[in-house]
Amino acid sequence: MNITILGVGAIGSLWACYLHNAGHHVSLWSRDTAPSISLSFAQQAPIQFSANQISDMNNADLVIVAVKAWQVEQALLPIIPHLKKGCCVLFTHNGMGAVDPLLAQLSEHPVLFATTTHGALIDNQSKIQHTGQGQTTVGALNERGALLSSQIVPMLDHALAPVSWDDNIQQALWNKLAINCCINPLTAIHNCRNGELAQSETLTLIQALCVEISKVMTAEGLTCDSDALFAKSQQVIQATSANFSSMHQDIQHQRRTEIDYITGYLLQRAKAQQILTPYNQTLYQQIKQKEAQQ
Ligand SMILES: NC(=O)c1ccc[n+]([C@@H]2O[C@H](COP(=O)([O-])OP(=O)(O)OC[C@H]3O[C@@H](n4cnc5c(N)ncnc54)[C@H](OP(=O)(O)O)[C@@H]3O)[C@@H](O)[C@H]2O)c1
Numbered sequence: 001m002n003i004t005i006l007g008v009g010a011i012g013s014l015w016a017c018y019l020h021n022a023g024h025h026v027s028l029w030s031r032d033t034a035p036s037i038s039l040s041f042a043q044q045a046p047i048q049f050s051a052n053q054i055s056d057m058n059n060a061d062l063v064i065v066a067v068k069a070w071q072v073e074q075a076l077l078p079i080i081p082h083l084k085k086g087c088c089v090l091f092t093h094n095g096m097g098a099v100d101p102l103l104a105q106l107s108e109h110p111v112l113f114a115t116t117t118h119g120a121l122i123d124n125q126s127k128i129q130h131t132g133q134g135q136t137t138v139g140a141l142n143e144r145g146a147l148l149s150s151q152i153v154p155m156l157d158h159a160l161a162p163v164s165w166d167d168n169i170q171q172a173l174w175n176k177l178a179i180n181c182c183i184n185p186l187t188a189i190h191n192c193r194n195g196e197l198a199q200s201e202t203l204t205l206i207q208a209l210c211v212e213i214s215k216v217m218t219a220e221g222l223t224c225d226s227d228a229l230f231a232k233s234q235q236v237i238q239a240t241s242a243n244f245s246s247m248h249q250d251i252q253h254q255r256r257t258e259i260d261y262i263t264g265y266l267l268q269r270a271k272a273q274q275i276l277t278p279y280n281q282t283l284y285q286q287i288k289q290k291e292a293q294q
Pocket of ligand 1: 011067093094116
């Protein structure tokens, strides 16, 4: 396939290298105009990718949007007029709500979302590290996207397994968002690893967050039991105890976080459903204050 990766950061570069190694024609689209970009991956010789060529964008069968949630709209809008008919657009960011304003403009294209638990880092020499083996779940954001499941899943799975299809991607995205709402803001506020949240006072707060989240999810027509969410949050805290969450790292590096598309999205839906969410609201405000101090 002709594949263009929009956003040459950690996760975009990881997919670029795996898809290149799987035999696809992969090109990159970054913020600058360099006609080629070289990425170093594993023990391989650096891979040279064509970059920032309108012709590559015109020929792409698949565009993978690998920017952060708050960068999605600005990155993709100028690209849409260059996409050929039938080109599939696959989003990979964390959080929810970033794609909604673009769906009408993408109505002629199959639109998919991939949520992944792989971990990746890229250094300033464009050397990519695959820091955590994970799995990827793909689902459709429109009807055209749903028609592509039998093509896209085996193709991605061949490149970076395991990849599975989920007919109810909204539930999968909300499940991930719910866990992120419980863990990410608290690790950033307390400047701690995920495992340090497993103290009685913090767990009591997480339990209260879970009650609010489950009310919102239920009102949105999704399945969520607050006790099960609390149990899952504790499992994730334990399984990732040594990790720093992405929101913690963003605050530490004085970068904008994805809070608006995680807790912020929850608050937006809570407001629409007229559900009070004071515990989540407080965490949201604390992260926004930290962002404002940067
Ligand atoms: N890294 C992981 O392990 C991982 C795992 C799972 C999910 N995710 C999610 O994947 C998303 C991307 O994360 P990441 O870690 O890959 O972030 P990242 O390293 O910051 O990569 C984002 C890339 O997009 C580029 N970009 C931003 N705006 C652009 C534009 N208008 N045009 C072209 N390129 C643009 C950025 O360039 P600049 O540097 O110039 O801004 C950067 O290279 C996030 O939502 C994250 O939560 C990441």
